Structures are given as C-alpha cells and as structure tokens.
C-alpha cells in the first residue's frame with residue numbers, strides 16, 4: 001500500500017474520520033499533521049461511537065501506530081482525557097503505539113483565554129473560532145515563543161517560556177480584553193502536572209516515520225479541516241490557522257513529499273460550513289433544514305449547528321488545482337435520498353463575469369451567485385447498498401456528474417456512518 005494523505009476538500013466536516021478509519025487497516029501508521037482539537041472525527045464501529053479530536057482514528061485498529069507530528073498544536077489536557085476515554089473502551093493507547101513529536105507545540109491555558117477574549121470583543125468580523133486556542137498557539141509558534149512537547153523535560157525552560165508569553169498576554173488581558181491576568185506560577189504548575197504522563201509519548205517521530213518507510217511500511221497522513229479553511233488558500237480571514245491542504249503533510253511531519261503518492265480528497269455530497277464567512281450555495285430554506293437534520297450536521301467538537309448548502313464545483317476545482325487528488329471519497333450520499341431535485345453549483349456569476357474558481361478574497365466570494373444545474377433525485381434508501389450497481393440510477397448519475405466536474409474518479413462512495421457502509425470502486 002502506498003503512503004497517502006486523506007484530507008478535507010471543502011470547509012471541513014466532510015467525514016474524513018470514517019474514511020481514515022476504513023483505510024487505517026491497510027497501513028502500518030496514521031499521522032495527524034496539522035490543526036488541533038478544533039477538529040472532531042466521529043467514527044462508528046459496529047454501532048459503537050467514538051469521537052476523536054487529537055488522537056488519530058487509526059488508534060481504533062489493533063497494532064496500528066499513531067503519530068501526532070510537529071505540525072499539530074496539541075492541548076495536552078484534551079490528549080490525556082482522550083486517552084482515558086479510549087482506555088475505558090479497552091483501546092490500547094500505550095506509548096508503544098502512540099507518539100507525539102517533541103516539536104509539537106502545546107496549547108497553553110492562556111491560548112484558550114486569548115482565543116475567546118478576542119472573539120468576544122469583536123462585534124463585527126467574528127471568525128467563529130472553536131475557542132480551543134488554536135490560532136494563539138500557532139501565533140506563538142511563529143513568534144518563536146511557543147512551548148513544545150519536548151520542552152516538558154526541562155521545567156526551567158518551560159517556566160521561562162511561560163514568563164515571556166504571559167508578559168505580553170497579561171498586558172492584553174488587562175489593558176485590552178478586560179479579563180483576569182494569569183499567574184506564571186499557576187500556569188507552570190498546571191502544565192507541569194501532566195508532564196510525567198505526557199513525556200513517555202514524546203519521541204522522535206521524524207526518525208520513526210523514516211525507519212518505517214525504510215522497512216517498506218506505509219503511512220496515512222490524516223488532515224483536519226478542509227481546503228477552504230486553509231490559512232493561505234481558504235476564504236481568509238474566515239479560516240483556521242494552519243495549512244490544511246494535503247501538501248502540508250510533508251512539512252507537518254518531516255516526511256518527504258516524494259514518498260507520498262496517493263492523495264484522497266474527502267468530498268461531502270453537499271456542502272457545510274461552521275463559523276462565519278461567505279458560502280455561496282448556502283440554503284436558508286427547508287432543504288437546508290432537511291440536510292442538517294438528516295445529515296446530523298452539528299459540530300462534533302462544539303455542537304454548533306452547521307450551515308448547509310448544495311454541492312459547489314468551484315470549491316472542488318480549487319481543491320483539484322491546489323492538491324491534485326488522485327481520487328476522492330464521496331461521503332454522505334445517502335443524506336440526499338428523498339429529495340425530488342438536487343442542485344449542483346457548476347460556476348459562479350460575479351459582477352457580470354462567470355467564474356469557475358472561487359475569487360482570491362472572501363469579499364469577492366461573498367459577491368458570487370451560484371449558477372446551478374439541476375438533477376433528479378432518488379427516493380430509495382441507499383444505506384444498505386454495498387455495490388456500485390446496487391445504487392439507484394439517479395444516484396449513480398449524480399456521482400458521475402461530480403466526477404466529471406471534479407476531474408477525478410470517486411474511489412469510495414459512503415452511504416452511511418458505519419465502517420461497512422462504503423462502496424469501493
């Protein structure tokens with residue numbers, strides 16, 4: 001099996017967790033390479049539901065190694081809680097199979113406070129962050145004042161770094177955001193209280209990935225969020241703080257891109273978005289409510305209602321030209337069942353021009369009107385279809401239309417949340 005990335009092609013929540021889980025049994029290692037616990041992957045195995053935020057869903061397969069690599073920002077408290085929850089379900093999370101890069105930046109208590117304080121202060125232009133401290137942690141990484149997982153073995157260094165970070169943050173908390181200042185000693189104690197539990201997981205993951213590769217073993221690089229939330233290529237500023245595109249798998253893990261030969265884009269059969277920002281195909285009517293209810297479109301991380309709309313081919317063209325996926329996995333096709341008509345946005349109309357790709361700015365995208373093509377729906381319940389031929393003709397035609405618009409074939413079609421409800425082509 002080749003090394004591969006599995007990544008979101010829209011605004012996140014495409015159902016990556018399920019496909020990663022499915023493919024995990026075919027590789028020896030699963031790697032998270034960006035983002036943090038802003039992501040939430042729901043995986044259902046034999047009716048048992050698991051919601052994972054930071055630990056790769058590969059953990060649900062015996063013997064698969066799981067890596068949280070340097071590109072991730074890790075909330076150590078969430079990480080340990082997730083370990084406890086998995087242990088309660090008899091899943092092995094020992095440091096023999098779960099690894100954290102020493103270069104992974106830690107989300108500190110003050111990052112969460114800053115994230116919320118900043119959002120709360122904005123009257124206009126709220127991004128709608130998950131409030132998990134993701135942005136502030138990446139900011140400190142770039143400002144070169146971040147605390148990394150490997151630092152925990154050097155308490156003096158951790159204290160020094162907290163001192164430097166809090167000098168600035170406390171000035172903001174007091175002078176600008178009107179929230180309580182934080183004490184260096186208290187933060188230091190809180191963070192060091194988990195050092196003994198976290199440190200056994202901290203290992204040189206660059207070396208681990210390299211040596212697995214040399215032994216002919218393969219890895220799956222699991223992305224979080226989606227292309228349109230990428231800090232560079234998404235609908236800036238309504239984006240997350242990392243590069244979500246598959247190409248970041250290499251930088252975010254220290255594994256050569258040349259060795260990664262498969263890129264699987266996860267494509268939801270319609271579109272959803274959480275938080276603020278333009279969304280041309282958004283539905284404000286009962287069809288939007290239908291998709292939300294039938295698709296269970298409520299955030300796995302924050303429980304927030306997801307905005308729902310029709311499939312947008314401009315978004316997928318953008319994904320294709322930036323990431324060049326080798327195939328795509330179409331998820332939640334079953335959710336569309338029961339609709340008389342299904343619309344597909346094939347282009348935008350924007351100030352008298354017809355566009356095939358999203359404009360470069362969020363303001364430009366907000367001016368775009370979708371140009372729709374319509375397809376007939378299907379009434380049958382497809383959730384037990386296990387072969388392509390078993391799908392109703394209109395469902396097959398819909399998938400083929402998407403393939404034509406995206407420019408690559410669907411290797412997987414998901415017809416329900418369970419691992420087994422997936423048609424492979």
Ligand code: IMP
Pocket residue numbers: 011012013038039040127128129130131132133134135224225229238239240241274275276
């Ligand atoms: P942050 O990543 O918490 O800073 O949030 C920035 C934006 O990305 C907000 O609009 C979030 O709703 C969105 N976002 C972050 N993670 C996810 C995700 O896993 N799925 C969908 N949206 C996300």
